[in-house]
């Protein structure tokens with residue numbers, strides 16, 4: 395298996411200024427390796443730093459020290475020190491982020507919302523459309539909704555449109571932030587299938603799943619995280 399992500403000695407402390415500078419060392423010397431074709435699920439109590447680690451892997455949070463090596467376009471790129479333009483390139487070509495929340499753009503149809511990332515990478519429109527339709531079908535989004543803007547959709551419908559958008563491109567790395575949260579069992583199973591397909595084509599996946607059943611279905615490995623010890627200022 396080819397390694398796609400290497401997290402080395404990563405640390406991140408939040409300083410809570412509204413609590414007299416209390417320090418919260420959420421990540422302390424964190425290490426993690428993820429290979430092509432495997433799904434690693436971050437696991438631990440609420441507040442143990444799962445989201446902090448996932449967001450750091452997408453360069454949304456800047457760690458204090460350590461390295462995040464990403465296999466990007468046949469080379470290795472270190473994300474903590476990377477420049478903004480390199481991070482944008484990584485997000486465009488290498489790392490996909492799938493969460494439960496859809497950023498709704500007014501007047502853009504669900505089909506367009508799903509197609510957009512693939513269209514932006516230069517794939518022909520008819521192929522994008524075909525792929526988007528297949529995904530919307532797989533995620534049980536009724537056809538009558540495809541031409542409508544998702545702003546009036548139910549929470550679950552919006553969530554599934556967002557998941558279709560997240561899976562439309564074959565990103566080498568996928569970060570999944572509770573994509574099945576609040577989905578019913580039928581739709582949750584559809585997402586589990588998409589994850590399985592992504593693994594089979596060789597994606598390296600890191601995810602957070604609060605539901606124990608889903609976790610068990612998708613995880614090749616659990617990465618257990620410990621709750622941080624709060625450090626009061628003297």
Ligand SMILES: Nc1ncnc2c1ncn2[C@@H]1O[C@H](COP(=O)(O)OP(=O)(O)OP(=O)(O)O)[C@@H](O)[C@H]1O
Nearest residue numbers: 408409418420438439440441442443444445446447
């Ligand atoms: N931007 C921030 N500023 C200050 N504190 C933060 C920030 N982000 C996270 N924290 C704190 O860091 C700790 C870890 O948060 P994080 O969201 O990573 O935990 P989690 O394991 O994902 O929790 P949950 O399972 O509840 O989603 C929490 O105590 C949280 O309050």
